[in-house]
Amino acid sequence: MREKDYPDPGLADPEITQLLSRWSAGEPEAAGRLMPVVYAELRRLARQYLQRERGDHTLQPTALVHEAYLRLAGQKNMQWANRAQFFAVSAQLMRRILVDHARGHVAKKRGGHAEKIELDDAILPPEERAENLLALDEALTQLATMDARKSRVVELRFFGGLTVDETAEAMGLNAATVRRDWTFAKAWLHRTLRGGGVESRA
Amino acid sequence: MNADWERIEVIFQAALAQPPAERAAFVRHASGGDEKLAEQVTSFLRSHDAASDFLERPAIELHAEEFSGDDEPLPPGTSLGDYRILHLLGQGGMGEVYLAEDTTLGRQVAVKLLRRGFGAAGIARHLRQEARILAGLNDPHIARLYGVAATPEGVPYFIMEYVAGERIDDYCTRGGLTTRPRLELFRKVCAAVSYAHRHLVIHRDIKPANIRVTPEGEPKLLDFGIAKLLETGATPRTENTVTLAGMMTPDYASPEQVRGETMTTASDVYSLGVVLYELLTGERPHRLTTRVPHEIARAISEDEPLRPSQRRRELAGDLDNILLMALRKEPERRYASVGLLSEDIRRHLVGLPVLAHKDTSAYRAAKFVRRHRGAVVATILVFFALLSGLVVANWQARIARQAQVKAETARKQADRLNQFLEDLMSSADPAKMGKDGKVVPMLDAAGEKLDHELADEPEILARAHETLRRAYQHLGISDRAEEHARAALALVRRLHGPDDPATARAEFHLADVLSDRYRPQEAEPLLRHALAVERKQPVPNDGDLADTLETLSFIYATEKRPGDAEKVAQEAVSHARAAWGEQDQRFLRVLNEMGNIQIAKGDYAAATPIYRRLIALNDKVQPGGLGSIAPQINLCISLFNLEKFAELEPAVNRLLSDTNRLVGEHGLPTAIALAVRGCLEFAKGDYAAAIPPLRKALGILPNNYPPGQTSVVQCRVLLGLCLTRTGHAVEGEPLLRQALADGGKVDRAEFAHTVGNLETALGECLLAQNREAEAAPLLLAGYNDLKARLGDKNPLTIKAVARLRTLHQGKIDSNKTAVSWHPDR
Known part of the structure; x- marks a missing residue:
């Protein structure tokens, strides 16, 4: 995801507020306009984080997401129905952001509009990472057709960075159910992604 | 649901x-x-x-670095040292690449900023050192690396030649190139890789994205050696576990690369093979359907690629063979060099028969002295070729600066070297090189020039010494191997410090040569230190540990400490299994040590089945290869000591034929085989037949072993006795005298069974010349020695008594005396 791939994210504050509420009210096109804002905010926070002493600190994604959304939504005194909606939106957005980001990577890999110079694969190839992420996204979509709840649990946990308890709260389930869903969904995804077939769809 | x-x-x-x-x-x-x-x-x-770790780390964490580093490209006009940024060319996970202007030289360059993965501490020393080597690559088809620098904040950046061009695959597709121009273009790529190999630089990351074709249609390779630079310069990462991010799809990586093993020039051969495969078929050799790292590694290591002709029928024949040879799983069975791959393509283009269909298992190698160390012949030859190429290049550089007449002479020299290189590369049989005697003088010449030519390049110089060490060790010329091993160790120690794994490895190599040379006391402290360093590594290298431990075990066995030897050998075997698996020749080599321990204990009967099994396993893993030579030699020595001459006969025959074929008639293993043959004839009483093999063995062995070494002494004794008993006592006498002098010099425990024999043997020789007065004290001393060591009842003592009686009777019945052969191993 590049700066130039998106319009200037400097939207006016009331606009952000409005977009967030429109999207949470179920208007998908609002997401497209929100993403750059959220993206910029997440990236800014991530950078800030990484610029601190690295030491043995690891990135706390949940904190990051929370901070981003609190800044975007909270300070505008948004009327979110509840925390669950808040989490759900954050996870969905993160998923879309990352998936779009990955699509950009993959598209540019072969003669896209911006020349991509691949020098870094020796350490961790972003294209492969991107392709893996896209595969996961696809599998997750497929999972949703069979068992929407489990797909959602994965979305909240993996993309939203939520803990089991937070996921349970966001979805109005008890933690044991979330834990079971998570375990089963992970096994299914792992099986699907390593080419183990999808016969369980039947 | x-x-x-x-x-x-x-x-x-x-x-x-x-x-x-x-x-x-x-x-x-x-x-x-x-x-x-x-x-x-x-x-x-x-x-x-x-799936325990799967998805457990949230997506944002895996992608955080991309997020954090993606932003704020340097705006046009920014100054970085002497460079002014013009605009962004592209971005990767490590940072950005810009088109920039070199303000001092007024040319355009590419500047690659390494934002991520590198600590703010700045550029490590070795990054600069490596970069210096890379900057030395000057070939029209390689994008130059001009240098490495750092921003005031300590962010390193590379300054590289700017190449305006498109990826080779896109170029071929867009231009609608047919097979022939694709092959011709590819050969230019090979020439560039070959050039870098001669400068001891491996690309490590050959893929279409790194091969650009300029508007003039000339290919240019980007990022030579950069992968290595990044690997060594990057801060350690933690996410290389089984996470989504860790699941890479290394489409162009060789089996050894995906297994994390050492990469050599053969790894580039493999990657070039994948690129060519893709250029010719439009697809990659492996369709990777899995995303699990170890399964990818398994697929690349084990699954045979689809024959190219199964994808495009017109590729059947030469091109099938060429591609499959480049893509062989075992590095040593691929083309021995990129030059050979290119040459085969040329042969195909002009309609000559290609080499690719030939079985090259003879390339597979191990060390071929008694316990083969696993140095691969092909690799040695390639590295040797590289070295010579380097010398050629340096010569040629000088030529440019010299007067015309001088240039002529120098070119002739260079031509000779080139000719030599060509011979070397076109020879599928490394042994032949040793046989026709060309290699050694060339190595010697290269060795003499080395220090002078490379005085300013300690890293390359160290590699060159190491290369020569391997070449000499391969050829069984141990004294020269030792010189170069010592030189390499001194350089590496200076460059990396005493407690670096590189230094430990250099110590191991020297110890290895010293153990070949039968100097265990000098080898042991080196190995102990190397072992300590290798054990201390955060991620110990099983292969290195197996090598070091195996040699240490050999040393202990040599020092007659079978208990220690066994303990160390068992550890070596378990590391070898971890490093290479059981179906690997290197594993078998380590297993060989278990048999050696039985010999050290003197239990030849227990050793025999171990060696037979090892020979069979080697024949399976690597038919016709060098791996079986060590167990074969050890089997022969065991059989001899068990006096199973009927079984020994065929074993010696096979051994001799294998050593002659694989290492040539001057190789150390051949010498040992000849010595065994001599012993066998001697034991059978056919003294005339024993003379030629013993003579030949003695022409080789003393160059490799110190004077007192058992095999050398024994060969002299036997040859001296054979000459005596065939009526040439005068000729035999100096041999026996020298054997006695040398034998007496070394630890007599080593010669528990033989010193007395040495004395009686010389006595016998003198008797045969009717010099009873001189013979008498020797025969008496021999008798006393044997009696003291072995007691009255020992057959050897009894024979000595008989000889003394003969002396008193004034005649000698030569056919009833015998000297027993007790080789050390």
Whole structure:
């Protein structure tokens, strides 16, 4: 995801507020306009984080997401129905952001509009990472057709960075159910992604 | 959601609540005879077990670095040292690449900023050192690396030649190139890689994205050696576990690369093979369907690529063979050099027969002295070729600066070297090189020039010494091997410090040569230190540890400490298994040490089946290869000591034929085989037949072993006795005298059974010349020595008594005396 791939994210504050509420009210096109804002905010926070002493600190994604959304939504005194909606939106957005980001990577890999110079694969190839992420996204979509709840649990946990308890709260389930869903969904995804077939769809 | 799905989940969850051992039975029971259901649940459980880390680290964490570094490209006009940024060319996970202007030289350059993965501490010293080597690559088809620098904040950046061009695959597709121009273009790529190899630089990351074709149609390779630079310069990462991010798809990586093993020039041969495969068929050799790292590694290591002709029929024949040879799993069975790959393509283009179909298992090699160290002949030859190429290049550089006449002479020299290189590369049989005697003088010449030519390049100089060490060791010329091993160690120690793994490896190499040379006391402290360093590494290298431990075991066995030897050997075997698996020749080499321990204990009967098994395994893993030579030699020595001459006969015959074929008639293993043959004839009483092999063995052995070494002494004694007993006592006398002098010099424990024999042997020789007065004290001393060591009843002592009696009777019955052969191993 590049700066130039998106319009200037400097939207006016009331606009952000409005977009967030429109999207949470179920208007998908609002997401497209929100993403750059959220993206910029997440990236800014991530950078800030990484610029601190690295030491043995690891990135706390949940904190990051929370901070981003609190800044975007909270300070505008948004009327979110509840925390669950808040989490759900954050996870969905993160998923879309990352998936779009990955699509950009993959598209540019072969003669896209911006020349991509691949020098870094020796350490961790972003294209492969991107392709893996896209595969996961696809599998997750497929999972949703069979068992929407489990797909959602994965979305909240993996993309939203939520803990089991937070996921349970966001979805109005008890933690044991979330834990079971998570375990089963992970096994299914792992099986699907390593080419183990999808016969369980039947 | 459907019923099946729910049933699967219910049983799955219930099964997880059972103890792991009881799950299978539970699933069978709970499925109530529905086999398909049971199967599906079981497969979910398997995935569950494999997925413990899967998805456990949130997506944002995996991608945080991309997020954080993507932003704020340097705006046009920014100054970085002497460079002014013009605009962004592209971005990768490590940072950005810009088109920039070199303000001092007024040319355009590419500047690559390494934002991520590098600590703010700045550029490590070795980054600069490596970069200096890379900057030395000056070939029209390689994008130059001009240098490495750092921003004031300590962010390193590379300054590189700017190449305006498109990827080679896009170029071929867009231009609609047919097979022939694709091959011709590819050969230019090979020439560039070959050039870098001659400068001891491996690319490590050859792929279409790194091969650009300029508007003039000339290919240019980007990022030569950069992968290595990044690997060594990057801060350690933590996410290389089984996470989504860790699942890479190394489409162009060689089997050794995906297994994390040492990469050599052969790894570039492989990657070039993948590129060519893709250029010719439009697809990659492996369709990777899995994303699990170890499965990818397994697929690349084990699955045979589809024959190119199965994808495009017109590739059947030469091109099939050429590609499959480049893509062989074992590095040593691929083309021995990129030059050979290119040459084969040329041969195909002009309609000559290609080499590719030939079985090159003879390339596979190990060390071929008694216990083969696993140095691969092909690799040695390639590295040697590189070295010579380097010398050629330096010569040629000088030529440019010299007067015309001088240039002529120098070119002739260079031509000779080139000719030599060509011979070397076109020879499929490394032994032939040793046989026709060309290699050694060339190596010697290269060795003499080395220090002078490379005085300013300690890193390259160290590699060159190491290369020569391997070449000499391969050829069994141990004294020269030792010189170069010492030089390499001194340089590496200076460059990396005493406690670096590189230094440990250099110590191991020197110790290895010293153990060949039968100097265990000098080798042992080196190995102990190397071992300590290798054990201390955060991620110990099993292969290196196996090598070091195996040599240490050999040293202990030599020092007659079988208990220590066995302990160390067992550890070596377990590291070898971890590093290479059991179906690997290097593993078998280490296993050989277990047999050597039996010999050290003097238990030849126990050693024999071990060696027979090792020979059979080697024949399976690497038919016709060098791996079986060591166990063969050891088997022969065991059989000889067991006096099983009928079994020994065929064993010696095979050994001699194998050594002659594989290392040539001057190689150390051949010498040992000849010595065994001599012993056998001697034991059979055919003294005339024993003379030629013993003579030949003695022409080789003393160059490799110190004077007092058992085999050398024994060969002299036997040859001296054979000459005596065939009526040439005068000729035999100096041999026996020298044997006695040398034999007396070394630890007499080593010669427990033989010193007395040495004395009696010389006595016999003198008797044969009717010099009884001189013979008498020797025969008496010999008798006393044997009696003291072995007692009255020992057959050898009894024979000595008989000889003394003969002396008194004034005549000698030569056919009834014998000297026993007790080789050290």
